Amino acid sequence: MNRIAEPPRRLLMGNEAIAWGAIEAGVRVVAAYPGTPSTEVTEKILHHAGEYGIYAEWSVNEKVALETAIAASWTGARAMACMKQVGLNVASDPLMTLAYLGVKGGLVLIVADDPGPHSSQTEQDTRLFARFAKLPVLDPATPEEAREMVKAAFQLSEDLQVPVIVRPTTRTAHVCQDVAFAPPPKPALPLPPVRFERDPGWVILPALSAKRHRRLNAIQEEMRRWFLRHRLNGIATPCGEEATMSPAPPSLCDEATERMGNSGDLARATADLAIVAGGVAYNYVREGLDILGVSIPVYKVGAPVPLPAAPIVDFLRDKTAVLIVEEQEPVIEEQLTIEAYRTGLSLSIIGKHSGHLPREGEFNTDLLLPLLRRFVSDSIHCHGVPLGKGAPATSADRVTAKAQATPVTPETSATTETVASGAEMAVPPAPPLRTPILCAGCPHRNSFYAFIQAARSRDALFTGDIGCYTLGAMPPLGAADTIVCMGASVAMAAGFSQIEPDRPHIAFLGDSTFFHSGIPPLVNAVYQQARMTLVVLDNRTTAMTGHQPHPGLGRKGTGEVAPTIDIAAVARGCGVEWVRTVDPYDIAATVAAAKEALDYPGVSVLIARRDCVNLVRRSTPHRIDPDACRRCGICLRKFGCPALYEVKSLAHGEGQGGKTTVAIAREKCFGCGGCAQVCPWKAISPEVES
């Protein structure tokens, strides 16, 4: 084959690009727990694991995943652990020690951040976690860059013997881009064996810990040098008229058109201004400058922690103001500010600390445009808080700066170039609120409904957890009084029961979450003699993240057959004496079981088992008999299946006769029969074939 020809361009999602980068880097072990927006990395690797001789698994949680990867690395194999940002909280215990002990085979953590957040409990910035652990972070702006950075991360990890974090955010992880790429050739299998060699260096004892901590601090500077040598950070070429310029931001993979670290021939339209941008924010900056038609030198940061700040300070030497654009926390800004102060650089730093950019939410071009415009037209940097060694801002300056510092938010930036031109006249009506909700036919709805029937009159407390069933908190069910993190429902119900023993306490969590972090708090509840009910909403999958398997299902991530861990047996093994399984599609039986569970004077576990509707065929759609329906609205207002809707004078549905007030959207109905059981007038039944 012609090895010089560029491979064909394929559409790759950021997470797929990361997976391919790892495969190209020769990763041998991948362990992960699913979590949006990181999940597809491991799915892709599992899909190709066999052909490339990779051992890949869905672990029960992120801590176990990282520990699995550590073991592999210490044999000398390249290893990767993947998770979302809150997953890193779970894995943080081994991570902190790993930072001290170091790695042998390259060890890369993929930790996907979710600014927004779109699908997370927090918006935490993994770069801060990395600073805490003193580990390097790479921050890709595009899928193409993510693929290159993963390969670089393995190299860095081995060069400096530290774990390396690659941190895509949602707009890298879930962005698709055309990438010139062909899958790497398949290796001869089996791969050469690797073996763990004993060494006191793998045993953390206080004396070693003290030594390794000094080493970790000492190699921070080496990390910075590595970043610069590998051109992860640098001055981007100006976005001028050169239409042929590769739109890909400068990165390892770029060609000679991107002359990193050479500012000699930058356009000088706004000679005393500069921008520093990190992660995906770089894209929005470049697009914003394109729209405004101005050219300001942009320093792109692909490796924000530990930041090589000295070259940026050099770059800023002749500037009067710099705009620092990064999503989430001011990680680049703070490191740069320290270096600027230390070296006596005096210029205005516009960013989060000046109050011009928010520390929450996602960025986009629209949000940045007004700020960029003001920055270019001089109105900010004259009034920004001056920063310099001998010249602290006067309080008057500060007041001015405060007044000027109108943070941009999605609301304040809503008008843009084109819309502001006035071509739009009519104002669109307000769209209805559409929050996520449990699917039509979701068995969790029935379980929540049954427990509401059995226990809400007794003022029971419902502790919720993380998964699709988090949506049980939505109206009309409102079946979650607390939600904290994976597994918290169990420990909190037990904890509440110690303090308010006169009240029923019911914890809800899913089957996958039970294995992730439900077992230790269940043991504790039994041991501490709590009085509570745990409802395991067992829909036979990890639904929210896209239906990954778990230990209860008898198959692995690769599809191979596996032993089945029986949730009921585990609960009994934890010392629970009252354990039952019920089919939530039978609401009456579920209510009866719920009542019994609540009457039990100790810890009871009820497993509500029924497959997620996305994994099984739908059955006969139901319909409402308009003559039998008494318009009580119970199905709609108490049960709340999204296939049910109120009929006003709609042009669709069954409302044409003017009688029915509730109807079922035939195309959405799963045929679970829940609403039929809930209707007190027996007005709902399966459609009869005509």
Place this chain on the structure above:
Amino acid sequence: MKTFNLIIAGVGGQGGVLASRVFAEAALAAGYKVRTSETIGMAQREGSVISHVRVGERLWGALIPDGAADVLVSLELAESLKGWPKLAPHGRAVINGRPIIPPAASLGLTRYDEAAIVDFLQQQGQRVHLIDATAAALEIGNAKTTNMVMLGVLSTLPGLPVTAEMLWQAAENLLPSRLRDINRLAFQAGRRLGSCAETAPLVS
């Protein structure tokens, strides 16, 4: 070439992500650079979802700025309003007029004012095409093919970077073989709806 920007709005589970993939693959096959961005995760459970597809030569972020979308495709009536701020003043919209009423509306927590929405869209004149894609999909036998009906309608608009053939080819490559026939019918039904709506002469 100026960047071509497409917004696909809809409700989680309607297949908007697949539709954006199809368009992106077709544009890639046509030789363009492509960026897409999708909402995945919790919103997939009946929430509002918006996909961005950008096609051209000089692309940065995957998110389309406000007022910059050449075409808005909405798989649901009210969701078109969520995508509306993205639409350029000259931009065209293809909207499935079939409402999906969120339970929150039935509970009185939010208002779904179908008449006002239709009214607003009709005021936009020729550039908005309201069609009942769900009805077409149900006629073919599966409401899940609504996304393919909409792609068929989209394929009849002028000024796209891809032809109808390229779109269908991309769809065929992405769909599992057992679903190809029903989706082809849906795509063709969409093309008929599109040409009846007097949008433009058929592409190709």
